[in-house]
Amino acid sequence: GxxxxxxxxxxxxxxxxxxxxxxxxxxxxxxxxxxxxxxxxxxxxxxxxxxxxxxxKLVGLARPFLEAVAAPTATPGGGSVSAFAGALAASLGHMVAGLSRKKKSQAAHVDQLSAALDDMRRTAEKLAEEIDRDAESYNAVMAAFKLPQGNAEEARLREEAIQKATKEAAEVPLQVAERTVALFERLGQLDGIVAASMRSDLQVARLMASAGARGALANVESNLDGLTDAAYVKSMRAKAAALRERLGDAPRAISA
Amino acid sequence: GxxxxxxxxxxxxxxxxxxxxxxxxxxxxxxxxxxxxxxxxxxxxxxxxxxxxxxxKLVGLARPFLEAVAAPTATPGGGSVSAFAGALAASLGHMVAGLSRKKKSQAAHVDQLSAALDDMRRTAEKLAEEIDRDAESYNAVMAAFKLPQGNAEEARLREEAIQKATKEAAEVPLQVAERTVALFERLGQLDGIVAASMRSDLQVARLMASAGARGALANVESNLDGLTDAAYVKSMRAKAAALRERLGDAPRAISA
Structure with a gap:
């Protein structure tokens, strides 16, 4: 070449x-x-x-999102906060990989740390985008509930719209959960190669990824409660249970 | 009157x-x-x-803090992220109390929910302030490490400064842990009085409070490792262990 x-x-x-x-x-x-x-x-x-x-300086950066969450409007709610927690975990993982990569003591791991750096940046970006997707999917459910139900046909169309929007509102947090569980595992793999002084930062990143994943799964389950398609609900619950196991939770009985 | x-x-x-x-x-x-x-x-x-x-819209509010965390600078690190997680939990609790208070179904609990609303706002504010305090206390430790150590007297003064700054850097996350554990308990008390539709939001708030508390405790412990004052370390470890128990963790052996 x-x-x-x-x-x-x-x-x-x-x-x-x-x-x-x-x-x-x-x-x-x-x-x-x-x-x-x-x-x-x-x-x-x-x-x-x-x-x-x-x-x-930092609270000035943090305040706008905190205020949006605190406001008495349903979005951004728990789903968006879960995605944000995942993005925060990936951002902290990015910092840990970036700082470790520069330490002479970690020279043997530079390639792995550089790969992790890329991975964390992409994951943070993807999860940050889910903050809005979750809010939008919730708003779509609310809009469906407001459809007219003056006669039987309208009521049927409204119910169909609710079911469709609620499925989407379950899919978004499932995707957040999948990404954050994968992130949780990826952060665990970094434990042996990051600088010792950054272990507690990595630990916080894992805690945030785990909390984000569990929060997203709570949102999946809350949306499944409103669905009538039993086969779909069963398959989603199985996916959620598999993700919980990867977080280290004991398997739970799966019911449709 | x-x-x-x-x-x-x-x-x-x-x-x-x-x-x-x-x-x-x-x-x-x-x-x-x-x-x-x-x-x-x-x-x-x-x-x-x-x-x-x-x-x-939301990712635009979230991005500045995410980028500050992702940057390859030691602050904001895990300590600031833990305080932020607590502030996020309180903000979400604020939303849940604020929306529940307006529901006819929760009319019997309006006074309790209004009190919770005030409490959550104050807690979010206090924890948001800790985001900067944690970064500042860490920067003070770094500054102490950079003091001159040309002769025995300089080395002694430097070591004293490191010990003093490290104690402060352990106190800040201990305070964050105390606040977030209290918040975790307070959010649990709301479970029976918030609107049913907001249970999953409350659950996410508790997950964030718990992750913030555990992250703060990891930072307390990481700073204690650098201290020589055995009595102080023992007393701090006892406080940390008591907080872990309130989070539902099994008690651990306390060593100095």
């Missing part, structure tokens, strides 16, 4: 790409774009809006 | 106070300030920046 001996950037590229590339290749310890003087200057000039006198 | 027969607002007050008061007293179902026409108009005029073509 041909080995490139040089490269050139034609045109413009985002500053962030440069910072990320520098971080990646230099394997800097604890590098943050905030350490770039021009960025610090820009932050200072813009008045750093997230850093208010009252709020710490 | 004297019974007020009227009241008057002198001067200005925030629009949000009016909306919240309307929501509280009218006990509206699913009310959101977005239903206020002027708010809708203001959102439309401001270009609703969080709603991009690619991102769903």
């Amino acid at each position: 041909v080995k490139p001996v040089g490269s050139e950037i034609v045109g413009l590229l985002p500053k962030k790409a440069i910072e990320m590339a520098a971080d990646f290749f230099l394997q800097l310890e604890n590098f943050s774009p905030a350490q770039v003087f021009e960025n610090k200057l820009a932050d200072a000039l813009s008045g750093a809006p997230l850093m208010t006198a009252k709020d710490g | 004297v019974k007020p027969v009227g009241s008057e607002i002198v001067g200005l007050l925030p629009k949000k106070a009016i909306e919240m008061a309307a929501d509280f007293f009218l006990q509206l179902e699913n009310f959101s300030p977005a239903q206020v026409f002027e708010n809708k108009l203001a959102d439309a005029l401001s270009g609703a920046p969080l709603m991009t073509a690619k991102d769903g």
